[in-house]
Amino acid sequence: MRPPSFPSVASPSRLRAFHAKAYNTRPQRRRPDFIEELPNSALIRLHGHRLLDSxxxxxxxxxxxxxxxxxxxxxxxxxxxEVQSYYQVFVNVAFQDPKALARLPAKGETVNFTLPTTISNRPGGVGLDELEPFLAAQEFADSKVPSFDNVMGNVMENKKEEVIKFTIEATGTLSPRPTPSSRIHRRSVAM
Known part of the structure; x- marks a missing residue:
């Protein structure tokens, strides 16, 4: 008795279709699990080579x-x-109020923010004194995004403030990921 998935008539086109289906068992590409389609949710993408490390x-x-x-x-x-002490470049957030999501532009928005200065080689890692300014929730302010003050005061005066760009967009409006064939095409054109 033949398995039910084997074609009864072995024509070349049916065999090709059968083999293509059997060997192409790779799951379809989808968004990572952490990008949830929750109501009032948005995705933040960090730009540049600097990752968040604390x-x-x-x-x-x-x-x-x-x-x-x-x-x-x-x-x-x-x-x-690769480096467990860093965070990935994608952050998923869910807003409490639908009005917050309505404030996002349709195609997303790129925003700059200033990183707080911390002591990276501190024994035991980041301390509670460095986290305290950020533990309380912030109120919505209709003005320009404020930069946070230096967390450590004047301890690290010689270090310049770092600014990172990020893009925020609603998860329902995310642009589809490029397919592998479009990446191969771009690579071949660029070479």
Whole structure:
């Protein structure tokens, strides 16, 4: 008895279709699990080569978004796969109020924010004194995004403030990811 999936008539076109289906068992591309389609949710993408490497920097990003758009109900950071002390460039946030999501432009918006200065080689990592300024939720302010003051005061005067760009857009309006064939085409054109 033949397996039910084997074609009964072995024509060349049916065999090709059968083999293509059997060997192409790769799942379809989809968004990562952390990009949820929750109501009032948005995705933040960090730009550049600088990743967030401390909870103080991550919370500063969240508080900047809260001041610009409104209160955040929940947020999700994921650790980087290669260097576990860094966060990935994608952050998923869900706003408490639908009006906050309505403040986002249709195609997203690019925003600059100033990283807080922390002591990176401190034994035990980031301390509570460095996190305290970012633990309280921020109120929506209809003005330009404020930069946060230096967390450590004048301890690190010689270090310049770092500014990171990020793009925020509603998850329902995310642009589709490029397919592998378009990436191959771009690579071949660029060479």
């Amino acid at each position: 909870p103080a920097e991550a919370l500063a990003l969240i508080r900047t978004v809260e001041r610009k758009y409104g209160a955040i109900r929940e947020y999700r950071f994921l650790k980087d796969f």
